[in-house]
Amino acid sequence: MYAFDYQRPDAIAAAAAILSADPEAKALAGGQTLLPTLKQRLAQPTALVDLSRIPELSGICATTEGVSIGAMTRHAEVAASDVVRAAIPALSDLAGMIGDVAVRNRGTIGGSLANDDPTADYPAAVLALNASVVTDRRSIGASDYFRGLFETALEEGEIITRVDFPKVEKAGYAKFRNPASRYAMAGVFVAKTAAEVRVAVTGAGQSGVFLWTEAGDILSSDFTVQAISGLALDPSNLMSDLHGSAEYRAQLAKVMLKRALASITG
Amino acid sequence: MSEATTIVRVPVRLTVNGKSVSAEIDPRTLLVQFLRETLDLTGTHVGCDTSQCGACVVHLDGVAVKSCTVLAAQADGASVTTIEGLATGGKLHPMQEAFRENHGLQCGFCTPGMIMSAVDLVARFGPDLDEATIRENLDGNICRCTGYHNIVKSVAAGAAAMGSAEAPRAAE
Numbered sequence: 001m002y003a004f005d006y007q008r009p010d011a012i013a014a015a016a017a018i019l020s021a022d023p024e025a026k027a028l029a030g031g032q033t034l035l036p037t038l039k040q041r042l043a044q045p046t047a048l049v050d051l052s053r054i055p056e057l058s059g060i061c062a063t064t065e066g067v068s069i070g071a072m073t074r075h076a077e078v079a080a081s082d083v084v085r086a087a088i089p090a091l092s093d094l095a096g097m098i099g100d101v102a103v104r105n106r107g108t109i110g111g112s113l114a115n116d117d118p119t120a121d122y123p124a125a126v127l128a129l130n131a132s133v134v135t136d137r138r139s140i141g142a143s144d145y146f147r148g149l150f151e152t153a154l155e156e157g158e159i160i161t162r163v164d165f166p167k168v169e170k171a172g173y174a175k176f177r178n179p180a181s182r183y184a185m186a187g188v189f190v191a192k193t194a195a196e197v198r199v200a201v202t203g204a205g206q207s208g209v210f211l212w213t214e215a216g217d218i219l220s221s222d223f224t225v226q227a228i229s230g231l232a233l234d235p236s237n238l239m240s241d242l243h244g245s246a247e248y249r250a251q252l253a254k255v256m257l258k259r260a261l262a263s264i265t266g
Numbered sequence: 267m268s269e270a271t272t273i274v275r276v277p278v279r280l281t282v283n284g285k286s287v288s289a290e291i292d293p294r295t296l297l298v299q300f301l302r303e304t305l306d307l308t309g310t311h312v313g314c315d316t317s318q319c320g321a322c323v324v325h326l327d328g329v330a331v332k333s334c335t336v337l338a339a340q341a342d343g344a345s346v347t348t349i350e351g352l353a354t355g356g357k358l359h360p361m362q363e364a365f366r367e368n369h370g371l372q373c374g375f376c377t378p379g380m381i382m383s384a385v386d387l388v389a390r391f392g393p394d395l396d397e398a399t400i401r402e403n404l405d406g407n408i409c410r411c412t413g414y415h416n417i418v419k420s421v422a423a424g425a426a427a428m429g430s431a432e433a434p435r436a437a438e
Contacts, residue, residue: 003273006293006339028340035296035335036316048293050340076329100406101386103317105329106336182405 001038005047010054012136012159018049019157027051027159029072029111032103057110057161060084066167067091071110071160076101078109088129090171090263094121094189097175099182110160113145116152116208117183118239123209124189125173128200131165139164148207168193170223174259175203176252178243185244186252188212190260196220199257204238204249215257225261228254278342282307283351293339297331298322300338301348309349309378313408320407323379323386324348330386332406349378352385360431361385361424370420372411383407384421385428393429395422 007025009015019025026045028034029052037043051057057072060081067087069078078084079096098104098112098121112122113133126133126142133140136159145153154160168191175187184203191198197219199212218227233253238246279288282305289304301307301324310333313321317335324333325347352359361381364370371377387395387403400421401414409417 001294004293005274006276006337008339008342031337031340032317032335035337038294039315048337052340100320101383101403102320102323102330102332102406103335105326105331 002041002044004038004045006050007047008050008053012054012056012161015049015051015054016136016157016159018047019159022046023156025049027114029114030074030107031111032099032107033111033115033117051110051159062087063164066165068162068164069109070162071113072108073110075099075104075107075109075112079104087167088165088171090173090189090191090260091125091129091165093263094125094173097121097173109163113163114152114154114160116146116150118149118205118208119178119183119185119187119203120209121173121175121184121187121202124187124200124202125165126163126200127209127211128189128191128198129165129168129171130191130198131163133160134162134164135160143211146209151208166193170264172260172263174256174263176256186249186256188253188256188260190215190219190257190264192219192223192264197223201233201253204253206237206239210237212253212257219261223261224265225258228257228261276339276342278338280338280341280343281345283347291338293337295338296334297324297326297336297338297341297346298333300341301333301346307348307350311375311378313375313379318406318408319376320379320383320404321376323382323407325382325386328389330383347382349382352381359385360427361388361421364424364427365417365420368416368420368423370413370416372409372413376407376409376411380404380407380409380417380421381424384424387421388425388428393425393432395425397422 025047028048028050058070060083062083075095075098085092112120133145140153170192173189175184178185186204187202189200197216199215202209233250235246235250238249240246275290311321313319317332322334323330327344400418
């Protein structure tokens with residue numbers, strides 16, 4: 001690691017002040033991606049601003065619309081939360097599938113979303129559930145938030161404070177892990193509201209998480225596994241690498257969609 | 267920032283295996299470095315140094331973490347338990363004893379992390395663990411001797427022993 005200063009403010013405003021005064025400073029959430037990145041010297045921030053001692057960034061609460069999860073809430077807390085399980089059980093399931101136990105005890109939802117790794121799990125849930133990413137400046141709808149590989153709508157120094165998930169009728173998530181890295185090679189989150197069905201795919205897209213609108217349209221009129229039997233995902237915008245071709249990932253995405261649906265419809 | 271730039275050292279105070287420790291450290295210091303190099307607690311191992319292998323698992327405020335991917339500064343104010351903190355009064359912890367009884371180690375490098383994860387597993391799921399639960403929850407610990415069969419046996423036995431060690435107290 002290159003040298004950095006370490007700061008641990010106890011209020012959002014103080015953290016925001018440090019980050020806006022120094023564009024080379026970086027917020028530190030759970031550190032499960034940032035610390036490995038620093039170890040490889042792939043980043044050289046002047047300072048790390050540890051957000052872990054800001055009380056209002058943590059915690060889970062039920063809202064009239066659904067559930068609100070503080071940005072610094074650990075994956076393990078989301079996985080174990082009765083409030084999340086009561087509102088959106090698929091979201092608890094997803095949180096419990098991230099990394100391994102020890103990683104889930106440190107990693108946070110805000111950190112995952114700010115980083116926006118194309119193989120991360122949370123982006124699929126946020127996009128399919130049409131959640132809002134709330135920051136110290138504004139609320140950003142899921143469709144505006146994700147901008148590409150590791151690219152989000154966040155501005156310099158903007159801090160995610162919480163994520164608001166609206167309740168849905170039904171939701172499910174399934175992913176196929178890379179056998180070595182355990183990251184998703186294709187992960188599919190499907191969410192059904194009274195108005196529509198949204199299907200989001202992570203791990204497979206060249207530009208990160210995306211909505212599989214064709215699948216959503218078909219499932220909106222017929223919410224069954226059989227309805228998508230003739231469906232195929234266009235591989236032209238999918239990732240191709242040594243772990244699998246774009247065509248392979250397209251097929252995986254379809255299988256994961258079926259599994260996600262099966263987890264809901266039985 | 268160049269390497270020559272003066273680093274502002276940060277004070278940390280934490281409880282390690284029940285003892286209060288404090289130091290002024292370079293902010294880059296990883297928790298595992300602090301444990302091994304500053305406190306000489308070399309039971310916690312560094313295997314992959316990329317948070318995959320689990321040799322460095324310790325308990326931070328009661329939950330398993332990979333200490334190669336936590337800054338010591340982040341652990342300020344926290345309570346840490348390492349493999350050295352499990353045995354009491356010269357007697358092995360039931361999980362350690364179970365690993366010895368069941369030959370749950372070959373080269374032994376992954377063992378401290380395996381045992382710390384196993385104790386965490388019992389804390390979450392109780393002492394009656396089936397094989398599937400054990401295997402699934404040890405997915406963040408890698409044994410490159412591939413001695414998983416006896417590790418799983420050890421964890422099940424250790425968990426049961428932890429349960430019966432606690433039972434008399436629970437009945438009181």
